[in-house]
Amino acid sequence: MTGLLNEIKALIAERGPITIEQFMQLSLSHPEHGYYMNRDPFGAAGDFTTAPEISQMFGELVGLWAAEVWSTMGSPNPVRLVELGPGRGTLMSDALRAARIAPQFREALDVWLLEMSPTLAMMQHELLLECGAPVAWAQALKDIPEGPAIVIGNEFLDALPVRQFVRVSGQWRERTVRLNPDGSLAYDVSPTAETLIHARAPNGEILEVSAVGHRFMYELAGRLAKQRGAALIIDYGHAVTGFGETLQALRAHRSVDPLALPGDCDITAHVDFAAMARSASAAGAAVYGPIDQGHFLKAIGIDLRTKALTDRASPERADELRRARNRLVGKAKGEMGALFQAIAVADRKTPAPPGFQPAVAKTA
Ligand code: SAH
Numbered sequence: 001m002t003g004l005l006n007e008i009k010a011l012i013a014e015r016g017p018i019t020i021e022q023f024m025q026l027s028l029s030h031p032e033h034g035y036y037m038n039r040d041p042f043g044a045a046g047d048f049t050t051a052p053e054i055s056q057m058f059g060e061l062v063g064l065w066a067a068e069v070w071s072t073m074g075s076p077n078p079v080r081l082v083e084l085g086p087g088r089g090t091l092m093s094d095a096l097r098a099a100r101i102a103p104q105f106r107e108a109l110d111v112w113l114l115e116m117s118p119t120l121a122m123m124q125h126e127l128l129l130e131c132g133a134p135v136a137w138a139q140a141l142k143d144i145p146e147g148p149a150i151v152i153g154n155e156f157l158d159a160l161p162v163r164q165f166v167r168v169s170g171q172w173r174e175r176t177v178r179l180n181p182d183g184s185l186a187y188d189v190s191p192t193a194e195t196l197i198h199a200r201a202p203n204g205e206i207l208e209v210s211a212v213g214h215r216f217m218y219e220l221a222g223r224l225a226k227q228r229g230a231a232l233i234i235d236y237g238h239a240v241t242g243f244g245e246t247l248q249a250l251r252a253h254r255s256v257d258p259l260a261l262p263g264d265c266d267i268t269a270h271v272d273f274a275a276m277a278r279s280a281s282a283a284g285a286a287v288y289g290p291i292d293q294g295h296f297l298k299a300i301g302i303d304l305r306t307k308a309l310t311d312r313a314s315p316e317r318a319d320e321l322r323r324a325r326n327r328l329v330g331k332a333k334g335e336m337g338a339l340f341q342a343i344a345v346a347d348r349k350t351p352a353p354p355g356f357q358p359a360v361a362k363t364a
Pocket of ligand 1: 051084087088120155
């Protein structure tokens with residue numbers, strides 16, 4: 001039994017059921033036992049893999065995207081290049097290497113990594129030691145110095161906790177986690193109704209709301225709108241707000257019961273891109289997309305990049321590059337091209353970022 005499971009049981013025994021939001025928050029970011037706090041969860045030996053871990057091309061293309069956005073912003077110097085939840089630091093490392101072809105951009109860069117996990121911050125530090133740009137860490141957006149910023153976040157928003165509401169007898173009740181007499185955890189609902197949600201749905205339906213995600217997006221978009229800049233957010237999720245549960249737990253690349261092993265499995269929820277776009281617009285920013293990852297990566301040149309790299313590679317390496325390209329843009333089961341969505345958020349003076357020009361958005 002995990003240390004965190006014991007702690008959560010003791011907490012519920014003492015104070016009563018906790019919300020899904022509290023459960024997810026504790027599972028991922030409890031200072032001692034939180035899932036991200038003390039391990040490297042990525043790759044074949046870990047619990048899940050992400051686009052930058054699949055291929056260097058992902059980070060390289062994002063690096064070139066950032067350089068292009070910077071030049072359309074009027075090449076501000078300095079510019080903060082911020083990554084939200086950088087994991088192992090792979091994306092940033094690949095992005096900075098690719099950005100060598102834009103030396104003025106590289107010279108203007110002040111890199112900031114928003115990371116809550118001391119273990120992952122250490123890995124990022126080691127990987128980026130010789131990247132040639134100043135790198136600093138922050139735990140919150142407000143700790144990143146003011147000024148124009150280009151912000152990248154891959155699989156960051158899905159790790160922010162969600163609240164869940166269940167429709168019971170024509171009312172919305174917040175979903176909670178309670179302790180059974182036999183000592184196991186189970187889902188429950190709060191005794192009082194949530195009166196602020198007006199949506200109607202059949203009994204049994206679930207509505208997910210990421211209040212933390214909304215606050216984050218509002219703060220980020222407000223900063224970009226006022227101090228200039230653009231953000232590229234990529235994650236799995238849906239383009240239109242809807243009902244249904246998307247909370248999922250992964251361990252060793254398999255789905256597990258989210259309540260079974262808090263702190264020992266990754267827990268995420270799909271990102272509601274329509275809701276995120278509403279928060280960003282409300283904060284005064286322009287929103288582009290969502291478009292699916294496959295279209296986005298093709299629009300910013302993944303096929304040219306694949307060709308350039310395979311032309312120089314051994315036959316095995318060329319095969320590996322083509323497989324990685326297909327996994328990132330393909331739409332079949334197990335491929336990421338349709339499952340993942342990208343949105344960009346920018347101040348209103350900056351033109352539509354690469355990949356989000358109207359012609360591309362229409363074909364998406
Ligand atoms: N972007 C990386 C890792 C995604 S996993 C990749 O694509 O491979 C999620 C990352 O977000 C981890 O680095 C995790 O520690 C970080 N994270 C999650 N919630 C966070 C929060 N509230 N504040 C800062 N970092 C957070």
